[in-house]
Amino acid sequence: xxxxxxxxxxxxxxxxxxxxxxxxxxxxxxxxxxxxxxxxxxxxxxxxxxxxxxxxxxxxxxxxxxxxxxxxxxxxxxxxxxxxxxxxxxxxxxxxxxxxxxxxxxxxxxxxxxxxxxxxxxxxxxxxxxxxxxxxxxxxxxxxxxxxxxxxxxxxxxxxxxxxxxxxxxxxxxxxxxxxxxxxxxxxxxxxxxxxxxxxxxxxxxxxxxxxxxxxxxxxxxxxxxxxxxxxxxxxxxxxxxxxxxxxxxxxxxxxxxxxxxxxxxxxxxxxxxxxxxxxxxxxxxxxxxxxxxxxxxxxxxxxxxxxxxxxx
Numbered sequence: 001x002x003x004x005x006x007x008x009x010x011x012x013x014x015x016x017x018x019x020x021x022x023x024x025x026x027x028x029x030x031x032x033x034x035x036x037x038x039x040x041x042x043x044x045x046x047x048x049x050x051x052x053x054x055x056x057x058x059x060x061x062x063x064x065x066x067x068x069x070x071x072x073x074x075x076x077x078x079x080x081x082x083x084x085x086x087x088x089x090x091x092x093x094x095x096x097x098x099x100x101x102x103x104x105x106x107x108x109x110x111x112x113x114x115x116x117x118x119x120x121x122x123x124x125x126x127x128x129x130x131x132x133x134x135x136x137x138x139x140x141x142x143x144x145x146x147x148x149x150x151x152x153x154x155x156x157x158x159x160x161x162x163x164x165x166x167x168x169x170x171x172x173x174x175x176x177x178x179x180x181x182x183x184x185x186x187x188x189x190x191x192x193x194x195x196x197x198x199x200x201x202x203x204x205x206x207x208x209x210x211x212x213x214x215x216x217x218x219x220x221x222x223x224x225x226x227x228x229x230x231x232x233x234x235x236x237x238x239x240x241x242x243x244x245x246x247x248x249x250x251x252x253x254x255x256x257x258x259x260x261x262x263x264x265x266x267x268x269x270x271x272x273x274x275x276x277x278x279x280x281x282x283x284x285x286x287x288x289x290x291x292x293x294x295x296x297x298x299x300x301x302x303x304x305x306x307x308x309x310x311x312x313x
Contacts, residue, residue: 026278027064027085028294036279038261038303040293043281047090048083049291056283057107057163057217057270058292061114064275068096068108068117074288078106080119098139098149107270111166112222115141118152118164118172125151136161136174155192155199162187163217163270170194173218173227176202189218189229208245208252216240217270227252228280230269238265242282244304256304262295273297 029035031044042049048069049055058069065085071093072078080099083090099105103123110117118138125132136156139146151157152164152172162175173191188210192199209215212233219228225247230240241263243255262268264284271282280297283290 026274026276028060028274028279030085030088031090036295038296038299040262040282040284040295043292043294044090048093054283054285054288054290055292056285056290057109057272058281059108059110059117059272060275061110062112062275063114068110069093069292070106070108072106072288077101078104080105080108098146104134107163107217109163109165109272111170112168112275116166117141117146118166119149120162120164121149125157134160134162136164138164153199155201159202160187165218165220165272167220167224168222169224170197171220171224172199173220175216175218186213187216189215189227191220206252208254211255214240219271219273221273228258228271228273230267230271233257237263239267239286240269242268242271258300259303259307261303262300266290 031047032041034041043058048058053071053073055069055071058067060067066082068080068082070078071081079101080096081093082096083093095101096108098119100123103121105119105121105123108117108119116138118136120134121137122134123137125135136152137149138152139149141147152161160177164172164174166172171191171194173189175187176190177187189205190202191205192202204210209218209227209229212231215229215231217230221227226244227247228242228244230242232240236257237260242258244258245255246253257263262282266284266286267290269283271280273280278297279294280300281292281294284293285291
């Protein structure tokens with residue numbers, strides 16, 4: 001009972017904060033005729049989400065006038081696409097300047113300040129010719145432009161890293177594996193603490209997060225108050241489901257399944273929340289196909305508050 005009470009107080013605070021943002025009209029609503037409520041809708045039909053490809057992992061500039069996402073056509077590579085708001089309209093998405101047609105580039109994330117974009121790639125390190133696997137690279141904003149892409153940090157060079165997201169203080173959350181593990185070993189969610197531009201060694205999150213299989217794609221709230229991630233658990237609704245955990249007094253709560261309104265027999269993964277806190281975005285699909293969906297995040301949290309968490313683990 002005490003655990004549920006603490007979580008209820010936190011959810012009330014979070015809902016109040018998001019409600020205060022509702023007077024600000026979102027640029028994201030310009031991409032379609034329908035704005036989602038408690039039922040997820042396909043985001044940007046025929047513009048962002050298409051019938052001819054798999055789209056996933058979307059991220060936004062703080063002003064929500066620029067967005068990046070991953071697109072993969074059947075039997076082709078992942079590429080990162082970008083679209084910008086121009087004269088009140090979203091331009092046709094195109095391959096981002098830093099995304100090469102010769103490599104796999106995917107899962108972009110813009111940090112809360114909007115001055116760093118992280119992404120995964122299998123491009124060669126340094127001046128080598130052959131790829132040494134998947135690593136996390138980043139670009140930095142210089143005035144109104146982006147810098148050339150570079151490896152995030154030497155710390156990341158010798159470890160498999162995937163899906164980096166950043167908090168306001170520069171702490172990074174991501175997927176990785178035990179040092180020296182076989183490529184087929186199970187991934188877990190880790191983080192590193194930012195100490196004035198230098199990172200601590202990898203810290204593995206507890207079983208509140210790393211429980212089940214295929215635990216992946218952590219989206220960290222800017223203030224680190226919650227984390228949304230996906231995974232497969234016996235109490236889920238099918239393939240990979242979305243879960244949320246809250247940080248209360250420095251401790252992560254047990255994970256809440258976001259429920260059947262969000263999770264289906266298909267795979268829901270690569271969640272993100274719009275910078276204004278209004279909308280939850282995620283991929284839903286199977287095989288080589290699937291779209292990006294969005295839903296009113298405030299209503300998702302309200303439902304969790306009423307139910308005390310759907311399928312708490």
